[in-house]
Each structure stands twice: as structure tokens, then as C-alpha cells.
Amino acid sequence: MNAWVGVELENLSIRFGDFVAVRDANVNIRGGDFFSFLGPSGCGKTTILRAVSGFLAPSSGNILIGGKNMKGVGPNKRPTALIFQNLALFPLMKVWENITFSMEIRGARAAERRKRADELLEMVALTGQGDKLPAELSGGQKQRVAIARALCAEPHVLLLDEPLSALDLKLRQHMRTELREIQKQVGITFIYITHDQGEALTMSDSIAVMRAGVIDQIGNGRAIYNDPATPFAASFVGENNVFRGKVVQIIGHEALIRTNRSGEIRARISTANLGKLQQGDSAMVFIRPEALDMAGADLEGDHYVSARVTNEEFEGDVFNIFMEGDGGKEIKVSLPNRGQSFESHKGRTVTLRYDVKNAVAMPAGILATE
Amino acid sequence: MSQLGSRIGVQIYLVIFFAYLLGPLVIMSVTAFNSSSFPSAMPWECLTFDWFRSLLQDSRIMNGIRNSILIGAGTVVLSVLMGLSGALVLMRIWPRLRATYYTIVIAPILIPGVVLGISTLVFWDRINRLLGLGPGSVLSNGLFLTILGQSTFIASYCMLVMVARLQRYDETLSEAALDLGATPAQVFRKILLPFMRPAIVTAAVLAFLASFENYNTTTFIFGEYPTLTIELSQKVRYGVTPAVSALAFIIVALTIFIALANEAIRRRRELVAAVRSGASVTVAAGGRVTLPRIFSGNISAVLVVAMAMGTIVMIGTASVYRPDQCIADLRQEKQLAAQKRAEELRRQRDAKTGGTGENVGIDPVTSPAAPPRSQGGGFETVFDPGVLQELGN
Ligand SMILES: Nc1ncnc2c1ncn2[C@@H]1O[C@H](COP(=O)(O)OP(=O)(O)O)[C@@H](O)[C@H]1O
Ligand SMILES: [Mg+2]
Numbered sequence: 001m002n003a004w005v006g007v008e009l010e011n012l013s014i015r016f017g018d019f020v021a022v023r024d025a026n027v028n029i030r031g032g033d034f035f036s037f038l039g040p041s042g043c044g045k046t047t048i049l050r051a052v053s054g055f056l057a058p059s060s061g062n063i064l065i066g067g068k069n070m071k072g073v074g075p076n077k078r079p080t081a082l083i084f085q086n087l088a089l090f091p092l093m094k095v096w097e098n099i100t101f102s103m104e105i106r107g108a109r110a111a112e113r114r115k116r117a118d119e120l121l122e123m124v125a126l127t128g129q130g131d132k133l134p135a136e137l138s139g140g141q142k143q144r145v146a147i148a149r150a151l152c153a154e155p156h157v158l159l160l161d162e163p164l165s166a167l168d169l170k171l172r173q174h175m176r177t178e179l180r181e182i183q184k185q186v187g188i189t190f191i192y193i194t195h196d197q198g199e200a201l202t203m204s205d206s207i208a209v210m211r212a213g214v215i216d217q218i219g220n221g222r223a224i225y226n227d228p229a230t231p232f233a234a235s236f237v238g239e240n241n242v243f244r245g246k247v248v249q250i251i252g253h254e255a256l257i258r259t260n261r262s263g264e265i266r267a268r269i270s271t272a273n274l275g276k277l278q279q280g281d282s283a284m285v286f287i288r289p290e291a292l293d294m295a296g297a298d299l300e301g302d303h304y305v306s307a308r309v310t311n312e313e314f315e316g317d318v319f320n321i322f323m324e325g326d327g328g329k330e331i332k333v334s335l336p337n338r339g340q341s342f343e344s345h346k347g348r349t350v351t352l353r354y355d356v357k358n359a360v361a362m363p364a365g366i367l368a369t370e
Numbered sequence: 371m372s373q374l375g376s377r378i379g380v381q382i383y384l385v386i387f388f389a390y391l392l393g394p395l396v397i398m399s400v401t402a403f404n405s406s407s408f409p410s411a412m413p414w415e416c417l418t419f420d421w422f423r424s425l426l427q428d429s430r431i432m433n434g435i436r437n438s439i440l441i442g443a444g445t446v447v448l449s450v451l452m453g454l455s456g457a458l459v460l461m462r463i464w465p466r467l468r469a470t471y472y473t474i475v476i477a478p479i480l481i482p483g484v485v486l487g488i489s490t491l492v493f494w495d496r497i498n499r500l501l502g503l504g505p506g507s508v509l510s511n512g513l514f515l516t517i518l519g520q521s522t523f524i525a526s527y528c529m530l531v532m533v534a535r536l537q538r539y540d541e542t543l544s545e546a547a548l549d550l551g552a553t554p555a556q557v558f559r560k561i562l563l564p565f566m567r568p569a570i571v572t573a574a575v576l577a578f579l580a581s582f583e584n585y586n587t588t589t590f591i592f593g594e595y596p597t598l599t600i601e602l603s604q605k606v607r608y609g610v611t612p613a614v615s616a617l618a619f620i621i622v623a624l625t626i627f628i629a630l631a632n633e634a635i636r637r638r639r640e641l642v643a644a645v646r647s648g649a650s651v652t653v654a655a656g657g658r659v660t661l662p663r664i665f666s667g668n669i670s671a672v673l674v675v676a677m678a679m680g681t682i683v684m685i686g687t688a689s690v691y692r693p694d695q696c697i698a699d700l701r702q703e704k705q706l707a708a709q710k711r712a713e714e715l716r717r718q719r720d721a722k723t724g725g726t727g728e729n730v731g732i733d734p735v736t737s738p739a740a741p742p743r744s745q746g747g748g749f750e751t752v753f754d755p756g757v758l759q760e761l762g763n
Contacts, residue, residue, distance in 0.1 A: 053549055075548045088546035092564050102550040104560070136646060153550050 004031025005066035005079060005156035005189060007052060012061035014047050021047040023213045024061070029191060029206070031066075031156075034183050036192045038200040039210030040236065040368065045193040046085065049159050052191065053082040065157060081155035083163050087146040089134040095145055096121070096130035102153035120148040123182070140171045147182065157189045164199065176202055197237045201225065209233045211366070217272065228360060229272035234286040236368035241292070241331045243285040243305075244364060247277055255361045257283050261326040262305045267359035282364035289320070289334040291358035295351040303359070305352050307331055309345040321345065323352075395622055402615035405697055409612045416696035419688035421616040428613060434601035437513075438582050441597060444517035445524055445581040446574045452521065453528025453573055454566065460529070461536050476530070478523035487590030490519035512593020519591045524580045528573035535569035627677050634671035641668070 007029040014022040022044045029035045037045045050056045052063055054075035063070045070078060090098050096117035097104070103113045114130075121127050124144035134142055143163060150158055160179075164172045180203050183190045194200050200207050201221040208218045209232070217229035228234035235242065245259035250269075255277055257265050267285045269277055277283060295304055307323035310330060314320075318334040319342045325331040333352060335342070401409035405416035425431060456475050463471055478486065498509040508514050539562070547557045585599040592600055602614065 055545055055548075075545070076551045076553060080549070082546070082549045084542050084546060086540070086542060088540065088542040090543060090546070090561060101547065101552075101560075105550065105552045105556055132646075149550070 004187070006031040006033075007035075007157055007189065007191065008062075008064040008067075009048070009052075010062040010064065012048070012051065012063065013059050014044070014051055014056060015059040020213055022051070025215050027208055027215065027218060029189060031189050032187055033205040034180065034190045034192065034203055036194060036200040036204040036207045037210055038194055038197060038207050038237070041195050042212075043210045044213040045195075045210060046161055049082065049161050049191065049193055052157070053080045053159055054078045079156035080159055081150035081153045081157075082159040083146050083150050083161060085161040085163075085165070087142055087163075089142060089145055089149070091134055093133075094130065095126070095132050095134065095137070098134065098145055099130075099148045099152050101149060116152060117148075120152055123151075123185070124148045125178075139167055140175065143167065143175065147179075151182075151186060155188065157191060158183075160190065160192045162193055162195065164194075165196075172199075179203060201237070209237065211236070211368075226360075227271050228286065228362070229270060231284050231286075231362060231365040231367050234270075234284075234360065234362070239289055239332065240286045241289060241325065242329065242367065243287070244326055245283060245285070247279050247281045247283050247361075250277060250279060254356060255283065257285055257361060259285070259305075259326065261324065262307055262331075265305060265359060266303050266356055267361035268357055270360045270362045273362040276363055277361065283361055284364045285359055285361045287354050287359045289332040290318075290336070292331075292333040292352045292354050293335065294333075295353045303354055303356055305331075305354070306349055307352070308349045309347065312342075312344060312346055314342070321350075323350070395618075398615050399619045399622060401612050402619040404612065405693060405700075407611065409610055409615045415700055416693045417691070418693040418697075419691065420693070421612040422620075422688070424611070425613040425616045430596075430601050430605070431598070431613075431617065434596055434598035437592075437595045438598040441513065441516050441520070441588075441595065442578045442581040444513070445520045446577045448517060448521040449525040449528045449577040450570055450573050452525035453530075453532050453577075454570065456525065456529040457532035457536050460533060461539075476526055479526045481523070483523070483584065483586035484590070486522050487519055487587040490515055490522065490587070491590050494518070510593070512591060512595040515591040515593060516588055516595060516597070519587050520581050520584055523587070524577045527580060528577055531573040531576065532566065532569050535566055539565055623677070623681070627674065630670045630674045630677065634668055634674050637668045637670060 007027075009025045009027040012022060012025040012027075013020065025048065037048060039045055047056065051058055052065075052070075054070065054073060054077075057071075065079060090101065093101070096114060099117045099120055100108070100113035103116060108116075117130050118127075121130055124147055126141060126144050126148070129137065129141065134145065137145065143166075146163070163179075164175050167175060176199060179190075179192075192200075192203065201224075204221060206218065206220055207224055209216045209224060209230075211230075211232045217224055217233045219227075219229075224233060224237055228237065231242070234240050243257070243259040243262055243265055245257040245265070247255050248258050248264065249256040253269055253274060255267055255269050257267060259265055265285050267287075292305075307325065309321055309323050311322040312320065313322075315334075317337055319337060321333040321335070323331040323333070331352075397411050398409070400411040402421050403417055403419070404411060404414060405418040405420070406413065460468065460471060460475070494509050494515055498505075498507055501507075501509070503509060543561055543565075544557050547561045548554070552560065582597075583599060584597075585603065588597055588600060589603075596604075602617075605614065
């Protein structure tokens, strides 16, 4: 493969009439990366992808592929291949004809196409299925054909629009690994769209979290999970407990926040919000269920919250405890199952401990609704 | 009880319905094989294939068929092209204009064919004059005018067929092809056109049939190219012969044959698809006659073959069968019957004049004259060979 081709979005905005589907997006996708756009449905992910592949002209801003501005370049002239949300396999063509459609366009001979189709079929584990029609394949097989067809065009950037959303859970998890392997094998840039944070976290080198046309945060999975930039990112990616309150005191990179129900909480200010919190501001603190524990020995760096237990459940790998939180949302604690006996605390007020580095504070904002 | 009653009611209804639908066709087909010179089925005379022969020898009918096929072919090409492009425009046009556009394009279906015929004639005549061309120019040629005139409304039918198919087209297929490097022209040729193929075939058949049977538009513009319908209507004005029934029989048979063949092919394709996708086709076996693969569960294929064999048998019979003997016998029979009747009547008259002539004070000269006069036509013509010919044929 030639030099890796990256994609840049510069102040990209896309409007449909008065409706702003994408607002001022700035993203720099490195060549060879597996990059994901993660956001709830309707937030503008497909719109961005269609703009990158050339089906939509940006209302303002630029799209650069491999450093070249794509303004005025049609979808058939861009070094991208899009895997559509509904796959869009050609129903009247056999699998091998589907896969090598891009070669047919360039006038390749049938024998040559057939040979290439067989190579690609082998790569996506569909050897021997070339003479079937798309309608004769299962969902997962169609998925692979769509991938093979896109790869046959030898794009520098492969765009995937929620390609796994139609598959059942088992197959989806299997395809995750497979996609990632294919990406490593062909070594081209993948831009992947999903509303499933599990997919984004497991596959991506880098993730952009989107909310209603706006990109909230860009970073690798760990950064987004451990150090969210906005309340939306914190609540959309993975489970999170939220505590609302007012800033009492700022101590370096930490803040003391008086919560509405759970007393004073000491938390680390998230990297993106350093310097943005002042005493008296409304703030939110996020602590993940697995970062909370029943209070035990008084360890260094530990801090505490207290709340009344309302419910408990055994989930197998974890034991979940639900407690009264503020704003109607309960606090969830997940205790890993290591064979210990869990005693019931239902109805009692318990004290929980956490590590300050696992409590993230930021200015109050909009949460992801579920 | 009432359920049974209603079921019988439905069955009776169905019988009446199909009798109403197919009865005229059946009776007309029968008349094509009856030697009676007026198309009739009921007093069955002799089986004959002569009407087919006289049909083939009728140069005006044959010429009409040729013109109809020529015009039909032209109309198919023009209407399918216009219908397809009309449908494509409809799917892409600015949504607010769509309703208006649709109304305009569909309007020709609602306009009486007569009006379309006259306006085609007038319009092209004006154009012809405007361009200063003579009466012999292409623009006043009957072939040209008829194809154009018929296409005005047949194209609308074609468009409706195309729109129905296009509405099921997934636009992302075009986008996928574009994305893979195809030019818009390649997308049209390699993706959209193959998808539209069934609709194009349907529209073409529809267009041909509509053109073939058209009369009221064509009648104004056919010029030097009278179509079959025009020829038939002119012929019927001077009386119908069973040769017309023979033609109708051929058309009906062809229609059924094509429809069945189409159905058979479709079934076969479905069967093949089912086999390909791995669904096991249960073939009824055990004591039953096993049909060849194409026929299993495919009644249409069986019927097509039966019809084809029937046609071969019929043509074979027609080539050796001579109805002359039967017709001669019949003529003789009729002659005999007529003679008998005449004799009967004479005897009656004789009996009347002999028995009552003297008793009743009626002038013997004038009294017998009265009844014969009322039946006189019959008496005199019975012995007229020319009239007999007419009765017997
Ligand atoms: N062609 C269009 N015209 C008007 N609105 C559109 C169009 N395409 C998308 N939208 C709107 O833009 C928003 C983002 O859509 P989309 O990018 O498809 O979301 P998703 O993140 O689920 O892929 C949605 O609210 C959608 O209704
Ligand atoms: Mg989408």
C-alpha cells in the first residue's frame, strides 16, 4: 500500500434547510487509523460519512483526503469506499460480480475479475460462495460481501456506516474482531460509525463522540472512558453515576463539590475542563459503578459517599447495588464477584469509598438520555 | 347449512361469471369451424377449416396485420422510451412539482382516443404546412402519424408500469455504484436498466397490445396504412364471415399460449431459485406418474405442451380433412328437405281445394290463390338454385 491517507474535516458544517445536522466539526484522522464516530442515532454520523464520500456537499468548511481538498470531486472520483448502512448489494448480480463491480467499471476481463473475487472471498471467509445471489446469503455473509466489494475498489479510506447493527449479538462480536483484523491486514484508514460504545471502544484507535451535530470529544478509548470531556461523553460512553452539586473549593487539579444528596465529594477535574471550574459553579461528578466499593479499611487517597440501598441484584460476574441518588437517578455500584459472600444491605445507609482519580468533575451540562 | 348454501351460491356465481366472460369467446371460436356461411354455432353443419384458408387468402386482412405489427413495433419503441424517461423524471423532479407533472403526463389516458386522433392529425398537418412540406412528406405519412398518435397515450400506460417498479428501487444502489467508481451513465446501464427490465418487458407487451387493438385514434390518422382493426371494421360493414371468427380464434389461442408459456417460464425460474437456495422441493412420488423436472408442480407448462400438441393435431387434420363430402351431403339433405316441404304444402293445398271447394261458396279460382300468395315467396324460391346455394352454404 502506498503512503497512508488521512482525512481532515475543517470547520465542517452541513445544513438541511434550517436544520444544522453537523456543526463546525474539526477532526484530524491519521492515515492507517481505525477511527470511529460514536453517538446516538440522529446525531449526524451518517451525514458526515456521506459528506466524506462525496454524496453531500458541505454547507461550509472543507474535507481533505490525503491533504487534497475534495471540493467539487464526485463520489466516483474519491479514493473512498462506503459500506452502506443497508449494505446496498446489487440484487441481480452474483456475489463475485458484486465484489468486482469496480473492476468491471474499469473494463477488466471476466477471468481477471473472477480471480480477484476468489482472493477477496477467501479473505472474508466466504470461499466458494461466489456464484450465489445476495438474497441467498445470511446477514453476516452479506456483510462480508459488502466489505469485499468495497475493498476490491482499493480505496485509501474505507467508510463504514453502522455495518454490524443488523447482526445478532454473537455475530456482531465476532465481526468486530474480524473487521479489526481486516483493517490491520489491508492497512488503510477505516472510518467507522456506530452508536454502540462497545464497538467503538474495542475496535478504534481513536474515537470522536458526537452529540446532536457537535463533536464533544476526540481521543482514544481509554481517554474517553476515563477522562470524559463533557457530561454527555461521560454518560453516553459506558455506565456512569452522576452527582450534581456546587463547587465549594478548587484545590489544584481537584475540586470539592457539595452534592445535593450525597454530601461533599472530592473529584479530579477532567483534563478538558481544567481551569474552567470556579468556586460556586454548578458541577457534575461522575464515578463509574466499578470504581465504587463498600467502605472498608481506611486507605490513603480514599474518599467516601453515603446513600441508602434501594435494591440489589446478582448479575453473575458482578453484584450490583442500587442506591438513592439525586435527580431520581439511582447510584449503581458493581462489586466484582470473586467468590466472596455478599450480604444484603437493603434499606440501610451504607458508605462507599472511591479513589479521587476515578471521580471526574466538570461543569454541569446535558446528559445522554437513555 | 347456510354456509353450504352460500358456498353453492358462490359457485353458481362463479359459473355465471366465467360463462359471461368466456362464453362469447368460446362460441365465436366454434363458429370458425362451422361451414355455415354466417358465423353461427348452433345449427352445426360441417366441420371445416376453410375459413382459415379464406382468411389467409384475404390480402386486405393480411396487409392489415402487417401494418398493425409495423405500427405496434414502432409504438413499442417510442412508448417504452418515453415511458421510461417520464418515470425517471417523475422520481427525480422537485417534490413540489411532482403532482402537477404527474397529472400532465397521465392526462392522455383520460382524453378520448378520438380527440387524440384528430388532434394528432391537425397538429402535424400544421407543422407540415409550417415547414412548407408537401402532402407526401414524412409528417403526413400514415405510419408516422399512427405511431405518434398512439404513443401519446400508450406512453402514459408505460410510464405507470415503470413508476410502479421505480418506486421499489433502492436509490442507495445507484450511490453504491457511483461510490465504486461508476459514471452516472454506467450506473444507468449496469444497475438501473437491469432492475427495470421486467417493467420494460411488461410495458412493451402492454404497448403492443394497446397499439394492436386501437381503433378510435388510428381511424383518423392511418392514411395509407390501414391496420387490422381498421380493415376488420370496414369488412364488417359489408357483413361478417366466419373468416373473422377464424382470425379471432387465432388471436385468442396465441394470447392463451403466450400467457401460459410466460407463466410456465416464471414457475420454472421460481423452482430453480428455490432449488438454488437449498429449499428442498418435495416431489410427490409413490404410485404416481413422475413428470419431468420442469413439469412438476407446473400446470402451465403442461397446458402449454397440450396446446402445442393440439395445434399440431389441428393443422394435421386440416391438411388431410376434406369437408366437401359433408357439405355436399348437407346440400343434398337440405334440397330433399325443401322438396319434401314443398310437396307437403302442395298436398295440403290440394286437400283444401278438393275437400272444401264445393261446400263453401268461395270462388274456386280465387280461393286457392290466396294461401299460395302468402307463402308464395317460399314456393317460387325453393326451386331457385341460387337461393338454395345461399341456404346450404
Ligand atoms: N436529506 C436530509 N434532509 C433533511 N434532514 C436530514 C437529511 N439527512 C439527514 N437529516 C437529518 O440530519 C440528522 C442526522 O442524520 P444522520 O446523519 O442520518 O444521523 P445518524 O447519526 O443516525 O447517522 C437527523 O436529524 C436527520 O433527520
Ligand atoms: Mg446513520
